[in-house]
Amino acid sequence: MASAALIPKPVRVVNKPAAFPLDHHTAIFTEMGRDTFTGVGLFLSQEIQKTQNLAIPVNPDSSTDLFRGIYLIQTPGMEQEQYELAISSDSILLRSATAEGAFRGVQTLRQLIPHISNDTLAEYPVWVIPGGTIQDEPTFEYRGGMLDVARHFFDISDVKKYLDIMAYYKMNYLHLHLTDDQGWRIEITSWPKLTEIGGQTEVGGEAGGYYTQEAYKELVAYAGDRYITIVPEVDMPGHTNAASVSYPFLNGNGKTPKPYTGMRVGFSTLDTRKDTVYQFIDDVVREISALTPGPYFHIGGDESHATPKAEYEYFIKRVVPIVRKHGKIPMGWDEVGTVSLDADVVAQYWQQDKANVARAAEQGMKILMSPAKKAYLDMSYDSISKFGLHWAAYIPVDSAYTWSPETYSSEIPRAAILGVEAPLWSETISTIEELEYLAFPRLLGYAELGWTPPAERSWEDYKMRLIRQTPYFKRLDIQFYPSQRVPWMEADSLLPWHNNRTK
Numbered sequence: 001m002a003s004a005a006l007i008p009k010p011v012r013v014v015n016k017p018a019a020f021p022l023d024h025h026t027a028i029f030t031e032m033g034r035d036t037f038t039g040v041g042l043f044l045s046q047e048i049q050k051t052q053n054l055a056i057p058v059n060p061d062s063s064t065d066l067f068r069g070i071y072l073i074q075t076p077g078m079e080q081e082q083y084e085l086a087i088s089s090d091s092i093l094l095r096s097a098t099a100e101g102a103f104r105g106v107q108t109l110r111q112l113i114p115h116i117s118n119d120t121l122a123e124y125p126v127w128v129i130p131g132g133t134i135q136d137e138p139t140f141e142y143r144g145g146m147l148d149v150a151r152h153f154f155d156i157s158d159v160k161k162y163l164d165i166m167a168y169y170k171m172n173y174l175h176l177h178l179t180d181d182q183g184w185r186i187e188i189t190s191w192p193k194l195t196e197i198g199g200q201t202e203v204g205g206e207a208g209g210y211y212t213q214e215a216y217k218e219l220v221a222y223a224g225d226r227y228i229t230i231v232p233e234v235d236m237p238g239h240t241n242a243a244s245v246s247y248p249f250l251n252g253n254g255k256t257p258k259p260y261t262g263m264r265v266g267f268s269t270l271d272t273r274k275d276t277v278y279q280f281i282d283d284v285v286r287e288i289s290a291l292t293p294g295p296y297f298h299i300g301g302d303e304s305h306a307t308p309k310a311e312y313e314y315f316i317k318r319v320v321p322i323v324r325k326h327g328k329i330p331m332g333w334d335e336v337g338t339v340s341l342d343a344d345v346v347a348q349y350w351q352q353d354k355a356n357v358a359r360a361a362e363q364g365m366k367i368l369m370s371p372a373k374k375a376y377l378d379m380s381y382d383s384i385s386k387f388g389l390h391w392a393a394y395i396p397v398d399s400a401y402t403w404s405p406e407t408y409s410s411e412i413p414r415a416a417i418l419g420v421e422a423p424l425w426s427e428t429i430s431t432i433e434e435l436e437y438l439a440f441p442r443l444l445g446y447a448e449l450g451w452t453p454p455a456e457r458s459w460e461d462y463k464m465r466l467i468r469q470t471p472y473f474k475r476l477d478i479q480f481y482p483s484q485r486v487p488w489m490e491a492d493s494l495l496p497w498h499n500n501r502t503k
């Protein structure tokens, strides 16, 4: 079990010389009458069906030919996402206080079941799960990814695939950058032109697209089934050209702007002194908040170079209470840290200039760690990478992993850090394959930085667990970048069935 290729690495693993045979005599038992635990059991059963082509019943009525159980047991007194997994030859006990904790533990269990490709399934009627005990809980409460669906639009099937992968690596927040100069991607019923006009463009000039409110709800629910919280972002007062193309009064300069399909930033702004602009924002925040069960609403606030500093401050101070009024915690890029605000606001660290986050931390704000030099998934791996930008850095797979959110910046005390998020900006990518090339394998490293305590992290150890993710990558058809800094070729010889394989 200790040699299993788990990502993120669990806090404590104790081996036992035993193994659990997973086969058609196995069933899953959950707390009866507790829907959410049963939901997690059903999720596990469905995933085993897909991966191992094995039907494992959940809480079956009769158990005549069932010999072994996987038990999801509610155990009070544990933390929200904490779980304990005890695997012996006759049972698997998964303990947690919440269904969310059970869901995280289920991912560990999924990773412990050998993955094999479809053509070899028939040879393996029994899947051998290594015995032992795992006690585990996350280092950070926020372990996130961000998709920029504004520069290029990605439809909900693409986002669902990303959510599936995030869930497998225990990430729990997906931030959606829903609006930018090049496109508006979420239907607002009280302002329909935002999508009728603003949703039609994207970088490069191709047709854009947008999520209807129904589609957005479907995404929120899909994420929720995986215990992932959606964080919607409406970027303002800059990054608003698409909004002003739809409703020209918003920019206050008396001109109707042209749709923008280039890659520049920092040229658009809202009219910060017009009450109707705040009425517009109120409607947008109200409608999106009503569709979003999660606690956060992201107001962007970055790169507002076309907004004078005093106007920027005035604007942010008016928008923050609107977000609160609709029941959400305001989040913004680190520039919001320069404005005098209450400590409930979360600032997302992205720039190398630390003055903004330092000011945010002084004000008692929580900081979400996404430093561009380390955590930006849109930074190219190296100078020959096919996609991505490199204004902050080239970020090879090892560099993406070998930093500590805890100590990255001396300005930010550990207690102020909410967690880690890896943003994927989409100026240079327009298909799911291109998205996957930038996101994988680096996203897995961020998942581990968010979950595993610093003392347990090591690149040498991590890369050997990373190479053993390839069966999972292959099964989901993830077009990852096979970086030469990772010894992928050795992966096959490490697969669990390799030694006793006869062909």
Ligand code: TNX
Pocket: 265, 302, 303, 333, 350, 376, 378, 389, 425, 426, 427
């Ligand atoms: C900076 S990061 C931006 C984005 C760009 C990104 C490209 C941030 C808050 N703003 O508008 O897409 O760089 O790497």
